[in-house]
Amino acid sequence: MKQGIIVTNITQTSPRFRKQVDSFLFATNRLKNFKLTEVKASNVIKYLEVNKDIDFCLFWDKDIYLARLIEEKGIKTYNSSRAIALCDDKGLTYQALKTYKVKTPNTFVFSLTYNENINQYLDEIMPSLVLLGFPLVIKERFGSFGEQVYLVNDVEELKQLLTKVGDRPLLAQTYIDYEKGVDYRVYVINGKAVLAVKRENKDDFRSNVNQGGVMSEVFLDKKMEEVATKAAKATQCVYAGVDLIKDEAGNYLVLEVNSNARTINAYEASGFDVAYHYLKFINEDNDFKEFARNIKYNIKDLFKRKG
Incomplete structure (x- = not known):
């Protein structure tokens, strides 16, 4: 047992x-x-x-x-704690994806300001933001369900937003508007993509179901599978929901990697039970015995590249 x-x-x-x-x-x-x-x-x-x-x-x-x-x-x-850390902090996610040469929207990670508002240093970082181009997507590095993701169209909107959230860890990304309000989530288990769903929101640039997005199953093509499995490997996840967006050239770019991607909406949209298949993998995985014998890695290994 x-x-x-x-x-x-x-x-x-x-x-x-x-x-x-x-x-x-x-x-x-x-x-x-x-x-x-x-x-x-x-x-x-x-x-x-x-x-x-x-x-x-x-x-x-x-x-x-x-x-x-x-x-x-x-x-x-x-x-693992290592994988959760890499996914929970979107700044670390970006670094991990960059190391593995996984394509993302152009990204700038704001410097930490230790509870001071970054607005007072905006002139120093503005050249980096201008290179990304407006509109910009601003994300709090720690957040879920699209609730800490914002769209700013110009410098004035950016300043207004930073007045509210500029003391928090942030990153900025180029806004990809090829398919407005649409992204794709690919579920990956043990290095294999098992399901792809499309999330679409006609009233918001955020496609998250919690923000009003509607999920439907889509064909899992090879390009989608390749990018998603590579992203899961980069973040050291045995299980992941990898969020992708498509650019005008037809390339899939990684938005985020979710180490605890919920499965309920995917099941309701597709009938495919991701939760069962995740547990099935765990049941068949005998590496847990080896893990118990070799619990030697140190906390300094937390963010090391693996594989």
Whole structure:
């Protein structure tokens, strides 16, 4: 019997989140000799002190420190703390993709200002932003569901936005308007693209479902698959939802890599159960034993390139 835990954050209580977690728990009924127990992040260390026979952790949170603590107990996490860190910080994601020569929109990562507003230093960074060209997409480096993504059309709009968010870690990207309000998410499991969906929002440049986007299944072509699997490898994800956008030349560019990409909307749009196939991979992955024997890597390895 392979026994694991799914770690969830105590603050995530929405019905949609509950449905996502339940989809994993229900999927275990289709697997033999496989058990998955939900444990809240606030209680997981105490739980592991009592339950010594846990083989793996499906880490459905973004607390890198906690994921690292679990790994140090010899328990393999899916995804690893390393992968979560690379995906959670969009600045690190960009660096990882750049290292692997994965194409993205032209990007500028703002310098950290340690709680001071970057607006007062705007003259110094403006030449880099001008090279990207307006309109610009401004993203907070830490955020989800498109809620911290903004479109600015000119310098005045940029200044107004930075007045509100300029003390936060940010990056800027060239706005790709070939397919307005459209992007593609490719689900990758263990280096293989398993599903592609299109997200379209006719009322917003952000295609996220949480922002009103509508998801539908699309054909997974070879170009899409190649870019998505390379992005997952660059960010060291065994599981990822890779968000792509198409430019006017027909190239796919990577917008983001999601280490905890939700599967519910994809299932409703396609009928393909990504959650089940993710768990199936975990059940068949015997590397967790090797991981427990060789838990030697140091925290300094967190952002090392792998493979």
